[in-house]
Amino acid sequence: MSVKPEPASALFAxxxxxxxxxxxxxxxxxxxVTPEGRVLDLRSALGEERLTTLAVLDRWETLLPRLHALAGDSGLPRTPLTDLRVHAPVEPRQVFQSGANYRQHVIDLHLAHRAPGDERxxxxxxxxxxxxxxxRAAEDLxxxxxxLPSAITGPYDDVVLPAWAEQPDWELELAVVIGRPAHQVSVADAPRYVAGYTIANDLTDRATVFRRDMPQIGTDWLRSKNAxxxxxxxxxxxxxxxxxxxxxxxxxxxxxxxxxxxxxTKDMIFKVARMVSYASRTARLLPGDVVLTGSPSxxxxxxxxxxxxxxxxxxxxTGLGTQRTRCVAEGPA
Known part of the structure; x- marks a missing residue:
């Protein structure tokens, strides 16, 4: 089952x-895909039968001018988007997620967790x-x-809520898609390594974020985010x-x-370029990798x-479209 996209005059910018x-x-x-919802098969347009979206991103700088030319060629055969199933736009090699990155969200959390005896x-x-x-914005990281890439699903696919997830929650985010290998890039240079942007909903089971059996260890992102x-x-x-x-x-x-x-996204504490630069300080970012930028209040x-x-x-x-997903409770094993 999936929730179909609704037609729109302009699907994206x-x-x-x-x-x-x-x-x-x-x-x-x-x-x-054109903003009007017409689809061109890049396998035939580029003459590569085994082409994948990840392979396009691997050659993003080279192929981008060609994609512009194809977009402007009205004589090429196109299929209505409504006749097709839309999958996640890429299968990334790596997924980078960020937390506590919206100013108002973190302030709300601070107010919600009043320390004992704090009567201010x-x-x-x-x-x-x-x-x-x-x-934090000025001095911290x-x-x-x-x-895990295996947690990714399509923008209109059903989301299965695991039977063990007691507090499944939504976290809508701007997602950055990398277009060039990036390692130890500066904040100023970081935008040159971005191919584009998409939407992510980084679901979290709040009940399993912290390990009750090992509180000294801290957060358990494997369990809480990667179903x-x-x-x-x-x-x-x-x-x-x-x-x-x-x-x-x-x-x-x-x-x-x-x-x-x-x-x-103005409310982000660490902006897109700083997020990409920071992730690249440790990891080597690869084309098609996705960097999630945190969720607002x-x-x-x-x-x-x-x-x-x-x-x-x-x-x-804004400008990236809309995803619609239906939640479905997991059935008995």
Missing amino acids: GPFALATVSAPDGPAFPAL PDDERRAEAAEIMDR PYVFTG PGFTPLGPWIVPAESVADPDDLRVTLKLNGETMQDES GNGMHWGRLLRDGDVMEGTV
């Missing part, structure tokens, strides 16, 4: 996006938290950890040149039609309402 699609019973293939008014505690955020399908990705990759400012995009998540998250824990069977999440980021 720019002249084209890169996607991975398939006919109902066919293999997945890389495609160029909320205004004073909020000002304290804001000062801490300013200092992003908080980045790794996820199959816990990272809906897509629907497509919009080239970086079509996104005027990734640090000024609206991130909005609706649950069953009700807005739960609605914040600008408005998660389920904030509302006291976690995900359950039948819920439909609709996530939108």
